[in-house]
Amino acid sequence: MTTLLILAILIALLLTGMPIFAGLGLTAIVITVASEGSISSIADTVFAKLDNALLTAIPMFAFMAHVMIRSKVVDDLYDAANALVGHFKGGLGVATVLACTVFAAISGSSVATALTIGSSAIPQMQRFGYRPSDTYGVIAAGGTLGILIPPSGPLILYAVVSETSIGALFIAGLIPGIMMAMLFASYSIAQGYFRSELRQTVWIGLAGCGHAMRKSIWSLLMPPVVLGGIYMGIFTASEAAGIGCIYALFVGSVIYRNFGIKDLAQTAYDTVCTTAMLFMILGGAAMFGHAVTIIRLPIELMETVTALGLGPMQFILVVMFVIFILGMFLETIAIILITTPIVLPALMQFDVNLIWYGILLMINLELALITPPVGMNLFVIKGIANAPLAEVIRGVLPYVVLMLIGLALVLLFEPLALWLPQLAGFGV
Amino acid sequence: MKFDENKYEHQGGGVFETTPPDGSRSWFTKGVNFLAITASITSALLVVLTLGVTAFSVFRRYVLGNPLTWTDELSGFLVVAIVMLGAAEVLRRGEHVSVDILSERATGRKRKLLDFWSNLSVAIVSGVLFASGWNAVMFSRRIGVYSDGYLEAPLWIPQAFLLVGAGLLCLLATARCLDLVLLRRPEK
Numbered sequence: 001m002t003t004l005l006i007l008a009i010l011i012a013l014l015l016t017g018m019p020i021f022a023g024l025g026l027t028a029i030v031i032t033v034a035s036e037g038s039i040s041s042i043a044d045t046v047f048a049k050l051d052n053a054l055l056t057a058i059p060m061f062a063f064m065a066h067v068m069i070r071s072k073v074v075d076d077l078y079d080a081a082n083a084l085v086g087h088f089k090g091g092l093g094v095a096t097v098l099a100c101t102v103f104a105a106i107s108g109s110s111v112a113t114a115l116t117i118g119s120s121a122i123p124q125m126q127r128f129g130y131r132p133s134d135t136y137g138v139i140a141a142g143g144t145l146g147i148l149i150p151p152s153g154p155l156i157l158y159a160v161v162s163e164t165s166i167g168a169l170f171i172a173g174l175i176p177g178i179m180m181a182m183l184f185a186s187y188s189i190a191q192g193y194f195r196s197e198l199r200q201t202v203w204i205g206l207a208g209c210g211h212a213m214r215k216s217i218w219s220l221l222m223p224p225v226v227l228g229g230i231y232m233g234i235f236t237a238s239e240a241a242g243i244g245c246i247y248a249l250f251v252g253s254v255i256y257r258n259f260g261i262k263d264l265a266q267t268a269y270d271t272v273c274t275t276a277m278l279f280m281i282l283g284g285a286a287m288f289g290h291a292v293t294i295i296r297l298p299i300e301l302m303e304t305v306t307a308l309g310l311g312p313m314q315f316i317l318v319v320m321f322v323i324f325i326l327g328m329f330l331e332t333i334a335i336i337l338i339t340t341p342i343v344l345p346a347l348m349q350f351d352v353n354l355i356w357y358g359i360l361l362m363i364n365l366e367l368a369l370i371t372p373p374v375g376m377n378l379f380v381i382k383g384i385a386n387a388p389l390a391e392v393i394r395g396v397l398p399y400v401v402l403m404l405i406g407l408a409l410v411l412l413f414e415p416l417a418l419w420l421p422q423l424a425g426f427g428v
Numbered sequence: 429m430k431f432d433e434n435k436y437e438h439q440g441g442g443v444f445e446t447t448p449p450d451g452s453r454s455w456f457t458k459g460v461n462f463l464a465i466t467a468s469i470t471s472a473l474l475v476v477l478t479l480g481v482t483a484f485s486v487f488r489r490y491v492l493g494n495p496l497t498w499t500d501e502l503s504g505f506l507v508v509a510i511v512m513l514g515a516a517e518v519l520r521r522g523e524h525v526s527v528d529i530l531s532e533r534a535t536g537r538k539r540k541l542l543d544f545w546s547n548l549s550v551a552i553v554s555g556v557l558f559a560s561g562w563n564a565v566m567f568s569r570r571i572g573v574y575s576d577g578y579l580e581a582p583l584w585i586p587q588a589f590l591l592v593g594a595g596l597l598c599l600l601a602t603a604r605c606l607d608l609v610l611l612r613r614p615e616k
Contacts, residue, residue, distance in 0.1 A: 017531025017542050018549040019524035025553035043560035047590055050508045053500035056478055059510060063475065235486075238503065242482030268472035276471070276514030277523055279507070284553070331525050373529050 003301050003342065006031070006292065010338070011329065020334045024284030031291035042287055049286035050279060053238060054160055059275040060241030061151045064248045065107040066267040066274075068222070069116060071252030071259040076216040077102055078120040083212035086201035090192020092128055093138050094185045096121040100142030101149060101181045105223035108151040110332075110369050114143025114380045122385050128199045134191065136387060137395030140377040141184055141403070144366035147332065149177035150227055151244075154332055154362060156237065157282065161289075161340045164354045166237040167230050168426040172355045172417045176363060176410050183402045218251045231424060278333060285337030298345040305346055312350035316357070316411070319343055320364055327368025331376065335365060355428045356410075359417040363407045370396040370403075454611060457603040461520055464600055467592070468517035471510050478506045501577035505586040512593025516600045519550060544608045551601035557594035565591055 006027065013023040033039060068074050081095040081102070088094065096117060103113045118139040125135040147154045150170035159166040192198050204212075213220070226244040229235035235243065252259030292298065305315055319339070326335050340361075347357055369377045372393050381392045410416050421428045453461070481499055489495040518524050531542045567573070568584035575581045 013549075014527045015530050016545055017526050017528050018546040019519075019526045021524065022546070022549040022553045025557070026549050029553065029556050039556050039560045040563050041560075043557060043564040043587070043590055046557065047508060047561075047564065047587055050511055051504040051586065052507065053503040055507045056482065056503040059475055059507070060479065060482065063479065234490075238482060239486050239489075242479060242486055245479050246483055264476070265472065268475045269468065271475045272468050272471040272510060272514040273518050273521065273523060275475075275507075276511050276518045277525060279511040280515050280518070281525065283511070283557075329527060329529075331527070333525070374527060 002295070003297055003304075006297065007338075010288075011326075014330065014334075019280070020331060021280040021284030024281070024288040024334075024338070028284070028287035028291035031295060032287070035291075035294050041290065045286050045290040046283040049160075049282060052160060054156070054166060054236075055279070055282075057151070057156050057166065057237040057241045058153050058278065059271050060238060060245055061108050061153065061156075062274045063267060063271045064226075064241060064244040065109060065112060066270045067245065067248035067252050067259060067263075068106055068219070069112065070263050070267055071248075071256050073248070073251050073256055074103060074106060074116060074216075074219045075120075076212070077219050078117055078124075080212040080216040080220070082124070082201060083204055083209045087203040088189070088192070089200060090189040090198065091200045092121075092125050092130065092198075093134070093188025093191060096125065096135075096138050097142045097181050097184045097188060100139070100145055101177070102220065102223065104143075104146040104149040104177070105151075105227065106219060108146060108153055110143045110146035110366070111376055111380055113146040114139055114377045115384060117142065118381060118384050122381075128201070129197045131395075132385070132387060133391050133395035135395070136381045136385060136392040137397070137399050138184065138188060140370050140375075140381050140392065140396045141399035142181075143377045143380065144369045144403075145177055145181060147365055147369070148173045148180065148359070148362045150174065150230075151237070151241065152362070153278065154336055154365060155358065157278075157333060158336050158340060158358045158361060160282075161285075161337060162344060162354050162358065164358060165426055165428075167233065168355050168421040168424075168428050169358050170227065170230055170237065171421045171424050171426065172359050172428070173362060174420055175416050176359050176406065179409065179416065180363070180366070180403065180406045183406055184399065187398060187402060218255055222247065233424065281331075281333050281337060285334070285341075288338065289341035292342060298342050301342060302346045302349055312352055315346060315350060316352065316360070320360065320407070320411075323361065323364045324367060324371075327365060328371050329374050330368070331374075332365040332368055335368065336361065353414065353418060353428060355421060355426075356414050356417045360407065360410055363403060363410060367400060367403050367407070370400060454603065454607055457600075457607050460516075460596070460600045460603045463596055464516035464520045467513040467596055471513035471517075474506055474510050474513070478503060478510070481506070497578040501575060501579045501581075505575075505581070505589075508586050509589040512589045515554075515593050516596040519597060519600055524550075540608055544605055547601045547604040547608070551598050551605060554594045554597035554601060558591060558598055561587065561590040561594055 010023060010027050014020060078099040081098040085091045085094045099117045100113050103117055107113055121139055122135045150173050155169045155173060156166055159169050225247050226240050230237060230240045323335060323339060369375050378392050382389050418428055481502060485496050485499040534542050565584045565587045568587055573583040575583055
């Protein structure tokens, strides 16, 4: 009951439009003062959460993505995907999904993925007979892959909060990420077969494909360069991110020659804004997590779960349902940081694998990005296509169903998430 | 949700490209805005420093086979500094993530009231963080607390970034509250 009450107060505060970190902080301050009668622990809690070398991976990956986007290294990705598969039935949709998947592995950001690929894909798809809602749907959904396919900022934050291995989570996200991409691509192919008005591009031959691939080779090499070391257990996530930054700077300034000192300054500044925006929520969540621990909220939740006689699977189903509902109103980072400290003790009590749970959480958060009324990718598409929100929402509905299928598959078949990390020797 | 959908289209734009016009702000707010920008530029330099430290650490570990022992500890401190020095600038640009499905529909007095409430909440939270941070810094200085890694740095130094960042955030949010109450502005 207390859990629900606190969550209700928090959501009511957030709906007034205050920054999420302030809503979390305010709730936490009231709880802390009421129960401890002092604010002395608050700064220590925030400092302890932020003073973490693992977190440097997030600004580094953000820096890397900003460099790649600013120097236009990724601009040819969609053309390359189009050259490869655009001539098949439903191929333009598949090309969009493919470009989103690769871009997600470069940027780690769902919004940046939808934004960048959307700008090229929307006009192209509509020229070949796709309804506007079809194009909005595939890009909004394809963009969500950014948080599941590594490197992913939300995965790093979850790893920090749950004290699990970032490397193991990155590897665990790979198969479910590719599976989601395949589900989206299958839907596009089915559309191509059942809808005669959809046309495909002309096959440009092997030489044409080779040329398109060569143009985007520097983007295509980025994921193996950055993630290869993590997968082989050589680099930590922060080191891989540092290497990614050096690679991006090299490609942008030496190969493409359109990234100078001014761009470096602007990129560093953009990185500061992204980092401060994200980590202030982390700071607020640290206060909130500390406050709910003081009043024994996670323990109360565990006792409630025990009293209700829920088993591990039922508990996860309930949690997934609550997160799905929260996802309609809250931003993904906030959901991770609010819910994880509360459910973590219960998950551990049930001996639930935290890597597996992390992947389930990410798929659910992908849904949060495209479920109204608050879905970040919906607004991105609305922004770049100047489209009515209702049309964007109509377009994403089939993908919501596909994501629910994906979520159910990972829920039922744990090895989809855990087989690769186990193979890589992460001992999960 | 707030985000700048044109962010990636402003290729080569300046640092101040998304700054709202501040003709209707008080001198106090303009002064705090200047401090926020200065802090964010310092923070941007620290981002480049973090990148340099990470790259140097990778080079020492994998090329020279002689890993550095202090880089992780320094990186942790740098994260604190980057976040806290950038927080006020994010507020100045109106980019702190918020749920604005209700507030964006509000107009006139309701909008002003919500803006005031939003800034007030930031001022309270950052004010409390500042007060709590002050205690932590004073305690660390008085007792002589050092970090427990290889650097063995006086802990009050990285903790001081918490103080500076929270103080700046509190000042900016307070200035904005005062502007909303004291200055006449065209209603949105």
